[in-house]
Amino acid sequence: SYILEDQIDSVKGSVLNGNKEPNRVEKDRKLRKALPIYSYREKLLQAVKEHQVVIIVGETGSGKTTQIPQFLHEAGYTKHGMVACTQPRRIAAMSVAARVSKEMGVKLGHEVGYSIRFEDCTSEKTIIKYMTDGMLLREFLTEPDLGSYSVVIVDEAHERTLSTDVIFGLIKDLGRFRTDLKILISSATLDAEKFSNYFDLAPIFTIPGRQFPVEIHYAKAPEPDYVCAAMKMVLQIHLRQPPGDILVFLTGQEEIEVVDEKLRDLTRGLGTKIGELVICPIYANLPNELQAKVFEPTPEGARKVVLATNIAEASVTIDGIKYVVDPGFCKIKTYNPHTGMESLLVNRISKASAKQRAGRSGRTGPGKCFRLYTEYEYEHDLEDNAVPEMQRTNLANVVLTLKSLGIHDLVNFDFMEPPPSEALLQALEQLFALNALNVKGELTKTGRRMAELPLEPMLSKMVVASDKYKCSDEIITIAAMLSIGNSVFYRPKGKEVQADNARRNFNAGTFGDHLALLNVYNSWKWTSFSTQWCYENYIQVRSMRRARDIRDQLEALVKRAEIEITSNLNDLNAIRKAITSGFFLHAAKLQMHGSYRALRNHQTINIHPSSVLAQELPPRWVVFHNLVLTTREYMRQVTEINPKWLLDIAPHYYQLKDVDGPKTKKMPHSQGKSRISH
Numbered sequence: 001s002y003i004l005e006d007q008i009d010s011v012k013g014s015v016l017n018g019n020k021e022p023n024r025v026e027k028d029r030k031l032r033k034a035l036p037i038y039s040y041r042e043k044l045l046q047a048v049k050e051h052q053v054v055i056i057v058g059e060t061g062s063g064k065t066t067q068i069p070q071f072l073h074e075a076g077y078t079k080h081g082m083v084a085c086t087q088p089r090r091i092a093a094m095s096v097a098a099r100v101s102k103e104m105g106v107k108l109g110h111e112v113g114y115s116i117r118f119e120d121c122t123s124e125k126t127i128i129k130y131m132t133d134g135m136l137l138r139e140f141l142t143e144p145d146l147g148s149y150s151v152v153i154v155d156e157a158h159e160r161t162l163s164t165d166v167i168f169g170l171i172k173d174l175g176r177f178r179t180d181l182k183i184l185i186s187s188a189t190l191d192a193e194k195f196s197n198y199f200d201l202a203p204i205f206t207i208p209g210r211q212f213p214v215e216i217h218y219a220k221a222p223e224p225d226y227v228c229a230a231m232k233m234v235l236q237i238h239l240r241q242p243p244g245d246i247l248v249f250l251t252g253q254e255e256i257e258v259v260d261e262k263l264r265d266l267t268r269g270l271g272t273k274i275g276e277l278v279i280c281p282i283y284a285n286l287p288n289e290l291q292a293k294v295f296e297p298t299p300e301g302a303r304k305v306v307l308a309t310n311i312a313e314a315s316v317t318i319d320g321i322k323y324v325v326d327p328g329f330c331k332i333k334t335y336n337p338h339t340g341m342e343s344l345l346v347n348r349i350s351k352a353s354a355k356q357r358a359g360r361s362g363r364t365g366p367g368k369c370f371r372l373y374t375e376y377e378y379e380h381d382l383e384d385n386a387v388p389e390m391q392r393t394n395l396a397n398v399v400l401t402l403k404s405l406g407i408h409d410l411v412n413f414d415f416m417e418p419p420p421s422e423a424l425l426q427a428l429e430q431l432f433a434l435n436a437l438n439v440k441g442e443l444t445k446t447g448r449r450m451a452e453l454p455l456e457p458m459l460s461k462m463v464v465a466s467d468k469y470k471c472s473d474e475i476i477t478i479a480a481m482l483s484i485g486n487s488v489f490y491r492p493k494g495k496e497v498q499a500d501n502a503r504r505n506f507n508a509g510t511f512g513d514h515l516a517l518l519n520v521y522n523s524w525k526w527t528s529f530s531t532q533w534c535y536e537n538y539i540q541v542r543s544m545r546r547a548r549d550i551r552d553q554l555e556a557l558v559k560r561a562e563i564e565i566t567s568n569l570n571d572l573n574a575i576r577k578a579i580t581s582g583f584f585l586h587a588a589k590l591q592m593h594g595s596y597r598a599l600r601n602h603q604t605i606n607i608h609p610s611s612v613l614a615q616e617l618p619p620r621w622v623v624f625h626n627l628v629l630t631t632r633e634y635m636r637q638v639t640e641i642n643p644k645w646l647l648d649i650a651p652h653y654y655q656l657k658d659v660d661g662p663k664t665k666k667m668p669h670s671q672g673k674s675r676i677s678h
């Protein structure tokens with residue numbers, strides 16, 4: 001929902017301006033010294049001096065992320081280069097950078113900055129740079145020897161994200177050439193042996209934790225509806241338990257918004273005798289300005305309840321948490337190499353996650369963790385550890401990155417745990433289909449341009465193809481709008497009809513969602529980016545501003561990839577052909593009963609009810625942006641196409657019989673497999 005502009009500015013001000021009040025700085029210094037890591041400062045610096053690679057293990061909250069870069073700076077490591085510290089999540093990179101700049105009494109973006117996709121908050125002055133692991137990976141593309149860095153800290157290594165796993169391989173190799181580069185691998189879990197073995201038996205530096213006992217409570221019977229159960233639990237804690245803040249783990253933004261709203265409704269009815277419940281959501285797409293709220297001290301007499309995604313499991317530490325509510329679920333990206341489709345699915349967490357979550361309640365005193373599953377479920381249904389992303393995701397992007405780094409022999413690349421060969425093969429096939437690789441598996445000119453853009457391969461192909469169709473201006477806008485997710489339209493309670501009517505104005509003659517999004521953006525642009533216009537049209541102004549920022553960044557990157565910015569707004573077919581050039585692998589054909597069949601794998605799929613096309617006579621042929629699985633498998637962001645385009649654009653992939661007549665497509669799989677080298 002909308003927040004008053006000046007309210008945002010005041011929150012923003014408190015995060016962005018380094019705090020120079022002497023009392024505050026003094027207080028921060030005391031807090032710093034109280035962190036467990038502080039007494040290990042000298043020993044740690046000694047270990048880094050003596051070894052090129054050091055593995056650091058310490059409980060969450062012990063001060064690894066905020067303090068180690070400062071120690072290294074104080075010890076002089078920033079004299080000849082920056083200290084980089086990677087984070088799997090952008091929100092962690094931002095909030096930690098804000099925190100550290102405050103501790104050092106400098107302005108965020110000056111000496112201490114952060115770099116995340118589409119947002120570079122650093123400057124010439126920057127010496128400590130927090131960044132997402134994905135951004136460090138991209139740094140290898142522009143500066144393969146990481147010459148501007150003297151230290152690289154791969155933080156939260158236990159999360160084993162795709163980018164972190166690839167960085168391991170690259171940095172291990174780089175370390176052999178750059179003997180002056182210090183490499184620190186930091187992890188919150190104790191299975192550091194694996195990292196040590198991989199990095200040629202690098203020493204393990206352990207920071208003993210300071211964990212208070214945590215009482216674990218299990219559900220007596222399995223919970224059919226964990227969202228509802230979580231709300232009930234929060235209220236029970238609030239009414240019956242002594243003071244202390246609550247942390248609730250939910251799976252995503254939508255769930256968090258539902259719980260946020262319901263809890264507000266419920267507590268309103270409690271009357272004034274009960275202390276105030278301050279509700280703070282935190283998730284990846286939460287506007288920067290609002291993230292700070294979660295770290296603010298809880299007002300006297302009130303109780304804070306933090307509604308968080310997995311973000312709060314390890315990468316972000318919120319002080320004052322005494323109660324954890326753990327429903328036992330998280331959302332993970334799952335890739336099915338047989339169908340080539342990726343979807344976000346709600347899954348049970350691992351035992352390791354459950355322990356980590358519980359631990360969050362015992363940082364400043366004894367805590368309590370309420371697991372909304374039974375002890376039997378914990379023992380029997382939870383795996384010991386989560387499967388690393390590398391083992392369960394689409395590797396096309398990683399393969400493209402490695403290829404553009406000149407690494408051709410992917411099968412023998414030094415992965416800590418090699419990905420399944422089937423997934424590697426699928427990635428190569430996808431890149432071949434997109435013309436990013438030639439039959440020998442070498443990068444093509446198209447592929448090289450695609451690799452310059454920080455987008456998934458199908459999106460980057462769409463952008464590169466827009467050059468040919470002279471519509472890069474429009475395609476960049478569409479790519480930016482797709483990148484902000486499903487947060488463009490605003491549909492407040494009680495105003496659904498007005499909101500839907502407003503939305504309909506953008507749909508006419510658009511052939512689907514992509515052009516409708518373009519319409520929204522351009523209409524906003526023509527009002528000179530008016531906030532009022534957004535309000536009137538039920539458009540989320542924050543999301544639009546983010547889209548504008550992303551668009552600006554993309555435009556610069558596209559120019560760098562030597563693509564001219566040209567507008568072709570009168571030729572909607574050209575724009576749709578550019579979209580098809582990126583997404584022809586996501587083509588689908590209407591079936592008798594109103595659902596669709598994916599051409600690639602014959603899967604039955606449907607148009608998502610939120611799509612422009614869900615309101616109209618269903619078109620025979622479409623391409624879609626992605627799939628979501630709820631009650632059914634749905635296509636999100638769908639556009640009508642002419643099937644002939646598939647033949648023109650991807651003659652190596654589709655044949656006449658695929659788009660013509662009743663017979664369905666045979667995948668040119670076997671051909672592809674034997675022809676592509678990898």
Ligand code: ADP
Pocket residue numbers: 035058059060061062063064065066067095096098099295314315317318319
């Ligand atoms: P670790 O990396 O070992 O988990 P951190 O360095 O992230 O530990 O956190 C150390 C302490 O710094 C936390 O206990 C918390 O008090 C404080 N802290 C970290 N990030 C923030 C922030 N964004 N705002 C306020 N305090 C923070």
Ligand code: MG
Pocket residue numbers: 061064065066155156314315
């Ligand atoms: Mg940390």
